[in-house]
Amino acid sequence: MRPAEVVTRASDYLARHGVESPRETAEALLAYFLETDRAGLYAREEGLDTRTARLFGRALCQRCHGVPLQYLTGEQQFFDLVLGVAPGVFVPRPETEVLVERALEVFPDAGTAVDVGTGTGAAALAIKRFRPEASVWGTDLSEDAVRVARANASRHDLAVEVLHGDLLSPLPADLRGAVDLVVSNPPYVTREEYDTLPAEVRAEPYEALVGSTDVTRRLVEEAPAWLAPGGWLVLEIGATRGDEARRLLSRRFDRVEVLPDLAGRDRVVRGCLRSSS
Ligand SMILES: C[S@@+](CC[C@H](N)C(=O)[O-])C[C@H]1O[C@@H](n2cnc3c(N)ncnc32)[C@H](O)[C@@H]1O
Incomplete structure (x- = not known):
């Protein structure tokens, strides 16, 4: 046949x-x-x-x-990068390309960026791809994610340093006060929402999905210590979380904006470090 x-x-x-x-x-x-x-x-x-x-x-x-297609083929495209994916690691979504585009709008050409919870390395690698002069770091709490992200960096010959650990804590101390951009697609699904997700989404790691606003809240508290004056925090958010995210960032950031994805749903929140922060 x-x-x-x-x-x-x-x-x-x-x-x-x-x-x-x-x-x-x-x-x-x-x-x-x-x-x-x-x-x-x-x-x-x-x-x-x-x-x-x-x-x-x-x-x-x-x-x-219910096994995701990408776990069967081992690949997912993100911008023009074909990324390796594996069970145990979050599959990059097209919406996250909007996160990267919004982050790049406020990121200087040769700046320093950190992608927190990098997963396959999608956002970090795309930033390095579009800004070859930049210094780009990724962190993740999952050892599987760190392994996959490092393999993707070598696959595309992109010099992104991927570190294992919680949020920004694995970064070298000399980056304190020197980061121009902290970008993240944190786990933001609530426990209740998780139970309603399709089987193929629940096949992805629980820790990559469920986090409500906890990680966002912690990043708002912890990112200022690492950001340079005028640095930006740019986060992906759940479509119903725009108002809450705006309130959270407004505690420590100025010029806070909630921005939509291609379908017009709230998808990204960003803010510039307040000078007194
Ligand atoms: C929604 S996934 C996003 C992955 C990737 N950034 C993307 O957009 O494809 C969230 C990622 O954050 C990681 N993560 C969860 N909590 C974390 C923490 N406290 N510190 C660092 N990474 C964390 C998870 O392991 C997962 O890889």
């Missing part, structure tokens, strides 16, 4: 199991196992060998049981 027909059958199977975007999912998985792209998939006449058919069938089954 030609791959194009395999895609049609697989997409029917995924649809019957309630998987979102079944055709795109079938195409992405089969392209991954055949080591080709979408065009190559449809151009190919030759059928699947037994081993590929078995691996593909198993992946379809796992996807139906």
Whole structure:
């Protein structure tokens, strides 16, 4: 059977199991196992060998049981960077590209940036990609995330230093008062919201998702000690948290703004360190 027909059958199977975007999912998985792209998939006449058919069938089954597509292919694109992902590490979302864009608007070309809770390294690596002169750091409490982020930095040959530990505490002491940008997509789902999330989201690490406003609150308290005069804190927020985030940042930051994502929902809060802070 030609791959194009395999895609049609697989997409029917995924649809019957309630998987979102079944055709795109079938195409992405089969392209991954055949080591080709979408065009190559449809151009190919030759059928699947037994081993590929078995691996593909198993992946379809796992996807139906809530395993995220990115854990099956091991990759997720973020801007133009194809990032390695792995179970145990948060999969970067397109909304976080908005966080990076908003952060870059207030970040000097050769500045120093720290991405707190870097996960795969997505935001840190994108900042370094767009600002090659910058000095960029990432931190994460998860050892798996640190390992994956370091591998992604080498994969793209981007000099980003990734450190293991809580928030800003693993940074070298000489960065105190010298950071121009603290950026973060912290865990912001509440315990109650977590219970309502789809299985494929709950397949991602709990600590990467659930945090309510705790991490945001701590960053508002701890970031000022690391920021240079005029430095910025730029955070991703849950769509219903705009007002609360504005109130929190206003304690220590000026020029506080809540900014929307492409769908018009509150997604980013940013503020500039108050000079008396
Ligand atoms: C929502 S994920 C975001 C990952 C990545 N920045 C992204 O946008 O794809 C949150 C990340 O914060 C990390 N994290 C949670 N609490 C932390 C803490 N106290 N200090 C450092 N990292 C933390 C988690 O391990 C996870 O990788």
